[in-house]
Amino acid sequence: MSAPAIPQQRDASASFVLKIAARCNINCTYCYMYNKGDTSFLGKPKVMCADVVQAYARAHELPAVTLILHGGEPLLVGIPWMSDFLRRVEATFVDVRAVVSLQTNATLVTPEWVSLLVESDVRIGVSLDGPPEVHDRHRVSHAGLGTYAQTRHGLDLLIDAAEQHGLRLGALCVADAGVDGSAVFEHFVELGLRRVDFLWPDYNHDVPPPWGPGERAQYYLDVFNAWYRGRHRDVTVR
Numbered sequence: 001m002s003a004p005a006i007p008q009q010r011d012a013s014a015s016f017v018l019k020i021a022a023r024c025n026i027n028c029t030y031c032y033m034y035n036k037g038d039t040s041f042l043g044k045p046k047v048m049c050a051d052v053v054q055a056y057a058r059a060h061e062l063p064a065v066t067l068i069l070h071g072g073e074p075l076l077v078g079i080p081w082m083s084d085f086l087r088r089v090e091a092t093f094v095d096v097r098a099v100v101s102l103q104t105n106a107t108l109v110t111p112e113w114v115s116l117l118v119e120s121d122v123r124i125g126v127s128l129d130g131p132p133e134v135h136d137r138h139r140v141s142h143a144g145l146g147t148y149a150q151t152r153h154g155l156d157l158l159i160d161a162a163e164q165h166g167l168r169l170g171a172l173c174v175a176d177a178g179v180d181g182s183a184v185f186e187h188f189v190e191l192g193l194r195r196v197d198f199l200w201p202d203y204n205h206d207v208p209p210p211w212g213p214g215e216r217a218q219y220y221l222d223v224f225n226a227w228y229r230g231r232h233r234d235v236t237v238r
């Protein structure tokens with residue numbers, strides 16, 4: 001039996017996560033970056049410098065790349081930084097199909113941000129954990145207050161842009177075994193979101209989750225049943 005062919009580099013494509021901002025304007029209780037004991041971010045620049053961006057953009061010879069912009073909160077880089085970054089991407093990846101996506105808590109979204117993101121065809125993922133009583137359990141400000149209202153303000157601007165200008169928009173939800181997954185899913189549907197990703201918060205063997213056996217399964221079963229019973233074929237759940 002012959003070995004499977006190994007793709008040549010020019011046939012490959014890849015996704016890269018770029019952590020362009022090392023701080024966040026909110027303070028989610030489950031945040032793996034700020035609330036799990038790793039304080040190395042304190043010794044890092046707050047924003048990725050332009051030289052790193054340029055070197056990065058030149059480093060990969062691939063026919064297609066997806067650049068996923070993360071933080072902290074990536075919008076903390078500011079509009080001038082982002083405009084410059086998007087110009088560099090366009091100038092550097094001339095023969096390369098480059099897709100830029102951005103994961104944001106949406107609290108800093110303004111009409112000016114929306115214009116830039118629409119013009120540059122940036123795909124957006126908004127971190128939203130469900131309706132206010134669910135979202136505000138963990139996604140809180142540095143003062144400990146819920147952030148649903150601020151997220152919703154930015155999200156509504158992005159939803160308008162999705163409807164009017166085709167902005168590609170989805171939600172990223174951190175699953176919470178203490179709540180009803182079907183209510184969370186139905187909230188996303190009511191908002192008109194058609195792409196949702198349900199992640200599990202960061203726990204491991206040394207730091208196990210606080211939930212009992214089967215509870216996380218129940219959350220995902222609730223999500224699935226809400227999707228299936230509602231015949232939401234137009235909603236993609238990763």
Ligand code: SF4
Nearest residue numbers: 024027028031072105
């Ligand atoms: S918005 Fe993201 S980076 Fe900021 S505290 Fe929450 S989980 Fe962490």
